[in-house]
Amino acid sequence: ALTPDxxxxxxxxxxxxxxYHLYLRPGHERIERLGGLHRFMAWDRPILTDSxxxxxxxxxxxxxxxxxxxxxxxxxxxxxxxFTPEVAIGVQEALGADIAVAFDQPxxxxxxxxxxxxxTERTHRWAERSLAAHTRTDQALxxxxxxxxxxxxxxxxxxxxxxxxxxGICLGGLAGDETPAQRDATLDIAxxxxxxxxxxxxxxxxxxxxxxxxxxxxxxxxxxxxxxxRVARNGQLWIPGGRLNLRNxxxxxxxxxxxxxxxxxxxxxxxxxxxxxxxxxxELLAYRLATCHNLTFTLDFMDRIRMSIRSGTFPADMPxxxxxxxxxxxxxxxxxxx
RNA sequence: GGGUAGGUUGAGCAGGUGGUGAGCUCAGCUGGCUGUAGACCAGCCGCCUUCGGCUAUGGGGGUUCGAUUCCCUCCCUGCCCA
Numbered sequence: 001a002l003t004p005d006x007x008x009x010x011x012x013x014x015x016x017x018x019x020y021h022l023y024l025r026p027g028h029e030r031i032e033r034l035g036g037l038h039r040f041m042a043w044d045r046p047i048l049t050d051s052x053x054x055x056x057x058x059x060x061x062x063x064x065x066x067x068x069x070x071x072x073x074x075x076x077x078x079x080x081x082x083f084t085p086e087v088a089i090g091v092q093e094a095l096g097a098d099i100a101v102a103f104d105q106p107x108x109x110x111x112x113x114x115x116x117x118x119x120t121e122r123t124h125r126w127a128e129r130s131l132a133a134h135t136r137t138d139q140a141l142x143x144x145x146x147x148x149x150x151x152x153x154x155x156x157x158x159x160x161x162x163x164x165x166x167x168g169i170c171l172g173g174l175a176g177d178e179t180p181a182q183r184d185a186t187l188d189i190a191x192x193x194x195x196x197x198x199x200x201x202x203x204x205x206x207x208x209x210x211x212x213x214x215x216x217x218x219x220x221x222x223x224x225x226x227x228x229x230r231v232a233r234n235g236q237l238w239i240p241g242g243r244l245n246l247r248n249x250x251x252x253x254x255x256x257x258x259x260x261x262x263x264x265x266x267x268x269x270x271x272x273x274x275x276x277x278x279x280x281x282x283e284l285l286a287y288r289l290a291t292c293h294n295l296t297f298t299l300d301f302m303d304r305i306r307m308s309i310r311s312g313t314f315p316a317d318m319p320x321x322x323x324x325x326x327x328x329x330x331x332x333x334x335x336x337x338x
Numbered sequence: 339g340g341g342u343a344g345g346u347u348g349a350g351c352a353g354g355u356g357g358u359g360a361g362c363u364c365a366g367c368u369g370g371c372u373g374u375a376g377a378c379c380a381g382c383c384g385c386c387u388u389c390g391g392c393u394a395u396g397g398g399g400g401u402u403c404g405a406u407u408c409c410c411u412c413c414c415u416g417c418c419c420a
Contacts, residue, residue, distance in 0.1 A: 018374060054373045062375090075375045106373075144373085175372045204373035211372070227372040234371070234378065249366070279377095280365090287377050 002229075002291060004043045010264060010296040014046040014098075016224045019091060020055030024074050024081075028094040036096030048224070049097035051088040051130070053104040053144075054172075054204075065105060067122060085129035093136045101170060102130035104144040109178035109186075116148035116173075120157050123172075127164060140167035142202060148173055149182045151189050158190040168200040171220070175205030184214060191219040209238065209301050216305050217315050228298045232290035235279050238297045244272070246290070251276035264296035265289060 007015055017037060022028060034040050037047055056063055056070045063072035069084030085103040092100035104123040107115055123146045134141045143166035147154030162169055171190055174183055187203070194201055200221045206212065207225020215223070228238070235246045239259045244251065254272035262268075266275060266289040278286035308314035 016373075021374085048373095050373050055375080059375075101373080104373095170373075172373065202373090207372045223373095225372050226374045230371060230374070230376090230378080233376075236371090245368095247366095282377065284377070 002288065002295075004041055006288065006292055007043070007295070010292050011299045012045070012295065014048060015043065016048045016050060017041075017095070017097065018055070019049045019052045019088075019095065022049075022095060023052060023091050024076055028091045032094040032096070036094075038096065046099065047097040048099040049092045049095055049101065051092065051101045051103040051144075052083055053088070053101075054106055056083055057106055065122075067125070069103075070105075085126040086133040089130050089133040089141075093134070093139065097139065099140045099142060099168070100134065100136075102127045102141065102143045102166070104146060104172055106146065106173050106176075107148065109149045109173055109176040109182070111148060113148075113150055113153075116146070116150055116153055119173075120146040120148070120153055124157070124160050127161060127166075131164060131166070142166055142168035142170050142200075144170040144172040144204070145190060146173045147186075147190075149178050149186045151185075154186055154189050155193060158193045162194055162197055162199075166199070168202055168222070169194055169197070170202045170204050172204045174203065175207075175225070180211075180214075183211075184218065187215060187218040187220065195219070207298070209298070212298070212302065213305065213315075213318060216309075217318075228294035229291045232294040233287045235290070237275075237290055238294050246272070246276045246279050246286075248276075252280075258293060259297070262293065262296060262300075264293045266293045 022031060022037075031037060031040050037049075038044060053070075056072050057065075059072050059075065062075060063070055069082060069087070071080065071082050073080055083103065088103035089100065103126045105119040105126070107119040111119075123144060127143045130143070131141065143161040143164055145154070145157045145161045147157035158169075158171075171187070174186060178186070183206075191201060201219060202222035202224075203215050203220040205225055206215055206223055207227030212223060231238075237244045237246060237258050239262075244258060251272045254276070256272055257267045257270070258272055258275065259267045270289065275286060275289060278289070305314065305318065308317050
């Protein structure tokens with residue numbers, strides 16, 4: 001729903017493109033003919049493409065996994081497709097992102113140990129094949145750690161992936177059905193093993209402010225998540241110390257901005273009453289404005305974290321850290337702060 | 339004034355031509371959403387002490403063992419004709 005201009009407005013410096021959709025439509029060959037993703041979408045800043053592993057697995061009954069790859073049926077037109085590590089890398093090279101990601105097999109974090117073991121070993125073999133298939137020297141390639149929430153499997157996977165010549169290390173297989181405590185414990189196993197490693201540590205999938213803060217505190221450098229955008233489309237706006245559910249009737253009479261000091265278009269120009277109206281009217285503008293706001297909020301939040309780290313005061317000046325045990329950032333009533 | 343169609347839980351409806359009206363869509367409320375199968379999903383949504391009970395089909399009367407249904411009358415709304 002967002003254009004590159006929207007993303008520049010909210011201050012995005014790197015974006016992730018949905019490889020799965022780009023592969024199915026309009027097709028990676030076409031994008032390559034048109035000059036690659038940067039020219040195609042008029043975005044001159046960094047782009048990271050996911051391998052498609054997560055998307056393919058999320059298809060559920062529409063896919064079959066074997067040791068060589070994944071066969072899946074397009075949810076768009078029912079056509080059959082075959083993804084292997086080699087195909088996934090080829091597609092990403094054609095798209096021309098700055099960072100490509102190895103093809104992996106994520107499973108639910110709390111899956112039975114045998115399932116996690118299987119998927120993790122397969123992911124390791126696919127990681128080696130992804131590296132072997134990668135030929136572009138102007139494109140970084142990140143490897144993905146699996147291992148679920150099993151301490152020994154996670155540790156072994158971290159060491160295996162870190163032992164390969166990737167440009168960055170993704171921590172995958174989280175942001176699923178694990179509890180926050182299980183997630184924290186898993187990070188505390190994996191990240192220390194990478195402590196002396198200069199390569200970026202990228203936690204795949206997490207996006208709530210509390211999750212970001214918690215993971216940064218544990219040593220993660222990079223994130224991506226649909227949460228700020230999806231939650232925004234569903235009517236929830238993040239503001240400091242709280243959140244607003246725009247579907248609540250009371251906002252129809254609220255002439256104030258969503259967030260007083262927010263630089264996003266929604267907050268600069270429109271009222272809570274107007275955005276609440278747009279949601280009720282199911283106007284597409286509602287989803288776009290709301291998404292811009294939550295992305296602005298998230299990026300500002302990360303800015304604060306970076307400044308805090310640079311000034312050496314992190315995490316002491318991030319009182320939200322204590323919220324983990326209780327309620328998440330954004331779960332407090334908004335009226336109190338309004 | 340005459341005719342006609344109606345009056346069902348906040349709104350709009352479905353149903354019901356004598357034997358259990360709490361069914362739908364909005365609206366409303368709550369929760370969920372995390373490497374994107376987009377604007378979604380789930381629950382609640384008359385009252386109560388909730389494995390259950392009670393009350394509800396515009397008001398009143400009548401017929402009947404029994405009326406939301408049939409009859410009478412009144413009120414209200416839309417439309418048509420004067």
